[in-house]
Amino acid sequence: MGGAEDDVLAGVGPRLRALRRSRNATLAGLAAETGLTASTLSRLETGKLRPTLEQLLPLARAHGVPLDDLVAAPPTGDPRIHLRPVRRSGMTVIPLTNRPGGVQTYKVIYPPASRSRTVKLQTHDGHEWFYVLNGHVRLVLGTQDLRLGPGEAAEFDTRTPHWIGSAGPHPAELLTMFGPQGERAHLSPRPGGQ
Structure with a gap:
């Protein structure tokens, strides 16, 4: 992996931290919600651990956001907003x-x-x-x-x-x-x- 992929993965940690903080969730609370350890969550948020799909799926579910939001997938060109209640x-x-x-x-x-x-x-x-x-x-x-x-x-x-x-x-x-x-x-x- 290189270039664009590294940039995408480097941005995941700050997005995870911002989502957790916006929900006023603690690392321990999010760990209980996702089945991941607080240590793993901390390392993901600080960029010390590269995220895997198995880690991102429960995090997206816990935060109530699409997986694309966690990895900042490039826009598809469709200007419509897809609301997810x-x-x-x-x-x-x-x-x-x-x-x-x-x-x-x-x-x-x-x-x-x-x-x-x-x-x-x-x-x-x-x-x-x-x-x-x-x-x-x-x-x-x-x-x-x-x-x-x-x-x-x-x-x-x-x-x-x-x-x-x-x-x-x-x-x-x-x-x-x-x-x-x-x-x-x-x-x-x-x-x-x-």
Whole structure:
């Protein structure tokens, strides 16, 4: 192997580290999820170990990305975006950005509210901004319990205990931006102050 292949493999480690960090996963947690050792994962991320297909397949599955994303396969010339929805805890998450690290954008669909659902507040590093497309959303943020409808947006530091879910009998659809390092959405006023 040489040239282009070496360049492709050299880029795998940083992409793996960025994906793991964007999910706030530890090496130990990812090891349990993939069946690879934490030592192997560390060596893959630092480039001390050349990745094999047997290692990349469970990593792609764990991170919820196509194998092509891990190796940065060259574009095929097709400009269409191939969205791959992921279901987690009853909600559907559709990644709208296709690069590891930095601000990530998702369309999130929360299932209809149920009376048996318990609110479990969570915290993690980062900053989140969301815009309600359809339905109503309940946002529990620290001691606040808010209800947002279509056209409303919220932005918060995810180190504040929080929970988001549908607030009604219908699914709620959100456009969400998440920055793992605390990046914030910046909105500019309309020209003329409108």
